[in-house]
Amino acid sequence: MSTDKLSRPGSHLLNAESTSGIVGYRLRRAQLSVFQRFLAVFDELDLRPAEYAMLLLIADNPGRRQNEIADALGIKHANFVGLVQGFDGRGLIERRPAAGDRRAKALYLTPEGSAFLARAHEVHDRLEASMVAALGGESERDILLGLLDRLS
Amino acid sequence: MSTDKLSRPGSHLLNAESTSGIVGYRLRRAQLSVFQRFLAVFDELDLRPAEYAMLLLIADNPGRRQNEIADALGIKHANFVGLVQGFDGRGLIERRPAAGDRRAKALYLTPEGSAFLARAHEVHDRLEASMVAALGGESERDILLGLLDRLS
DNA sequence: CACTATTGTTATATGAAATAACAAACGCGT
DNA sequence: ACGCGTTTGTTATTTCATATAACAATAGTG
Numbered sequence: 001m002s003t004d005k006l007s008r009p010g011s012h013l014l015n016a017e018s019t020s021g022i023v024g025y026r027l028r029r030a031q032l033s034v035f036q037r038f039l040a041v042f043d044e045l046d047l048r049p050a051e052y053a054m055l056l057l058i059a060d061n062p063g064r065r066q067n068e069i070a071d072a073l074g075i076k077h078a079n080f081v082g083l084v085q086g087f088d089g090r091g092l093i094e095r096r097p098a099a100g101d102r103r104a105k106a107l108y109l110t111p112e113g114s115a116f117l118a119r120a121h122e123v124h125d126r127l128e129a130s131m132v133a134a135l136g137g138e139s140e141r142d143i144l145l146g147l148l149d150r151l152s
Numbered sequence: 153m154s155t156d157k158l159s160r161p162g163s164h165l166l167n168a169e170s171t172s173g174i175v176g177y178r179l180r181r182a183q184l185s186v187f188q189r190f191l192a193v194f195d196e197l198d199l200r201p202a203e204y205a206m207l208l209l210i211a212d213n214p215g216r217r218q219n220e221i222a223d224a225l226g227i228k229h230a231n232f233v234g235l236v237q238g239f240d241g242r243g244l245i246e247r248r249p250a251a252g253d254r255r256a257k258a259l260y261l262t263p264e265g266s267a268f269l270a271r272a273h274e275v276h277d278r279l280e281a282s283m284v285a286a287l288g289g290e291s292e293r294d295i296l297l298g299l300l301d302r303l304s
Numbered sequence: 305c306a307c308t309a310t311t312g313t314t315a316t317a318t319g320a321a322a323t324a325a326c327a328a329a330c331g332c333g334t
Numbered sequence: 335a336c337g338c339g340t341t342t343g344t345t346a347t348t349t350c351a352t353a354t355a356a357c358a359a360t361a362g363t364g
Contacts, residue, residue, distance in 0.1 A: 014224040015212045019205050022276075023283050023293065024186045028201070030300040031183045032226075034176045049180070050320095053171050060167045067342065072166040074184075079321060081344060103329045103342040124174075131175050134302050141175065147296045148182040150286050202351095219311065231352060233313060255311040255360045 023151075034131065041127050045120055050075070052124065054083060055117050058093060058107050065104040066095070092116050175303075186283065193279050197272055202227070204276065206235060207269050210245060210259050217256040218247070244268050 019025050038049050047055075050073065057069055070080035084107070087093040092113035098104035109117065132141045171177050190201050199207075202225065209221055222232035236259070239245040244265035250256035261269065284293045 014209065014216065014220065016209065016224065019208055022205070023280060023296070024183075024190055024201055025205055026297050026300045026304075027179070027183045027186055029226075030303040031176075031179045033304045034179055038176055049176055053174070053177055056171055057166065057168065064166065065342080068166065072168065074181075076322065077343070078323080078345080084343095098342095101330070101342080105343075128175060131303060135299055136302065140299060143295065144175070144299045145178050147287055147292060147299075148178045150288065151182040151283060152178075152185045217311080228353065229312070230314080230354080236312095250311095253311080253361070257312075 027151075037130075038127065041123055042120070045116075045123065047120055051083060051087070052120055055087070055092070055109070055113065055120070059109050059114070059117055062108050063098075063106045065098055065101075066107055067104075069107055087113070179303075189282075190279065193275055194272070197268075197275065199272055203235065203239070204272055207239070207244070207261070207265065207272070211261050211266070211269055214260050215250075215258045217250055217253075217258055219256075221259055239265070 035049055042048070042052070054069065054073060057072055058064070061069070061072075066080065066084060067077050070077050073080075075083070084093065084095065088095055091110055094108045094110050094113075095105040096108060098106040132138060135141050135144060187201055194200070194204070206221065206225060209224055210216070213221070213224075218232065218236060219229050222229050225232075227235070236245065236247065240247055243262055246260045246262050246265075247257040248260060250258040284290060287293050287296060
């Protein structure tokens with residue numbers, strides 16, 4: 001599963017003038033490219049982009065209910081169940097009954113989860129650094145993030 | 153199917169510090185948001201982002217073979233067949249036997265296809281203008297496109 | 305001419321995301 | 335305390351995009 005072939009589209013041959021000015025198109029291309037690299041780098045950790053974001057969010061907000069985390073990530077509750085069960089099964093997170101509501105489950109990182117996230121964080125830092133380098137520097141990265149936010 | 157609810161994720165409530173600095177995450181968010189708007193605006197034309205790009209590419213490169221267009225768009229040949237058949241069925245494109253190769257099919261826009269694309273182009277121009285406005289101006293748009301390319 | 309590669313195609317598998325229905329628990333109003 | 339709509343987490347199902355496999359017809363090459 002490592003080092004997938006990266007199907008580089010669009011690159012040559014055809015006149016792509018008309019698509020070149022389209023924000024949405026270029027956005028999608030860049031996003032796909034970045035995700036491809038993410039998947040390649042995180043292959044050994046068996047961690048997908050959305051899952052990494054999920055762990056980060058739980059680490060930042062321990063004890064929040066499952067649905068709160070799902071909402072913050074923009075994931076439907078039903079689809080979030082599988083993610084939670086997966087990480088629970090891997091021993092990386094813990095579902096504890098929430099205080100004051102016997103329906104709700106509060107999410108926490110286990111010690112193993114914290115350790116795992118630390119490793120993931122290192123891997124991601126390297127990836128992020130390579131992207132900053134591609135962008136030309138920290139300031140360019142900040143400019144990009146600012147512009148992206150205005151589109152969201 | 154019109155005016156879908158736009159599930160705005162992430163917005164409030166939780167501490168999202170850790171995800172805020174991640175290029176890939178913000179990229180995905182922006183891309184989703186832009187595509188949502190695209191889908192809403194193009195709802196009446198029954199045209200998806202990839203389909204619009206496809207028509208533009210055929211308009212720019214009339215007579216190219218099916219697989220060339222598919223490659224340029226980064227779409228697998230097998231999956232492109234359905235798209236082509238769809239537009240052929242709508243009378244917007246035409247598949248003609250390619251000169252010199254009886255296997256290949258050369259793609260052209262029909263007159264109806266050109267008219268349709270012209271309408272789509274108008275709709276898209278308005279969408280693009282609104283995004284440029286959100287970004288703060290033409291120059292910001294160009295900066296964004298430049299940065300996105302460096303990531304691709 | 306024999307063999308391999310390419311073109312378009314069908315059928316199928318995989319994976320993400322949306323929807324529907326549900327039981328358990330909550331909380332509100334009376 | 336009761337009844338009733340709502341929320342939480344869950345399962346099952348659907349839809350949709352994309353990936354893979356196999357195939358017939360044609361092309362090109364040694």
